[in-house]
Amino acid sequence: MFTNNRRQEERTGKYGTPRLQYLQDLVTQFQSTTSEESKEKILANLANFAYDPYNYVFLRQLNVLELFLDCITEPNEKLVEFGAGGICNSCVDPANAAIITQCGGVPLIIQCLSSPVRNTVSYAIGALYYLCNASNKEGILRPEVVDVMKRYAAAGAVSVTFSNLAQAFLDKHCCELQ
Structure with missing residues (x-):
């Protein structure tokens, strides 16, 4: 599940690649490949x-x-x-959330709410759930975003995942708006 220094040493062994180097190698490969499949x-x-x-x-150090x-x-x-999945997975951390917000991530994530890919929409809802705080609430709780969340929350027959995620978002961030 989650790693710590001791567990990481056990997994990589004496001659294994340190995590930072491994992630750096992945970033370098991503930047140098021309294959869309490899990038994916x-x-x-x-x-x-x-x-x-x-x-x-x-991830912060490598600008991931x-x-x-x-x-x-x-x-x-x-x-x-x-x-979107990477953003959703990492934005629970306040330092990561701050970087995502400072880099203009909130409007980009909001755009993902209308993606034709279900996972992308789920990741966007989850990311907005964690990113919404006092400093950026106005940018996230715009009427059009709240309306989308309400529609997803009401769409349980279409997607239970969307419905549950959107309802959690509304319960946490919009109780005064409902």
Whole structure:
């Protein structure tokens, strides 16, 4: 599940690649490849690493959060999906959330609410749930965003996942608006 220094040493062994170097290698591969399929696989891998708090410092150090944001502006829906997933996985951390917000991530994530890819929409709802705080509440709780969340919350027959995530968002952030 989650890693710590001792567990990481056990997994990599005496001659294994340190996590920072491994993540740097992934970022370098992503930047140097021209294959869309390779980019998708590498980004999916990075998004999975974004789930573990052990990696947060490394992700910030390597500007992976900015990479995720760049990817959600791509025409390739898989890159958008994995970029949104990486943001969702990492934004529970306040330092990561601050970077995502400072880099203009909130409007980009809001755009993902209308994606044709279900996972992208789920990741966007989850990310907005964690990103919404006193400093950016006005930008997130705009009427059109709240309306989308209300529609997703009411769409339980279409998607229980959307419905549950959107309802959690509304319960936490919009109780005074309802």
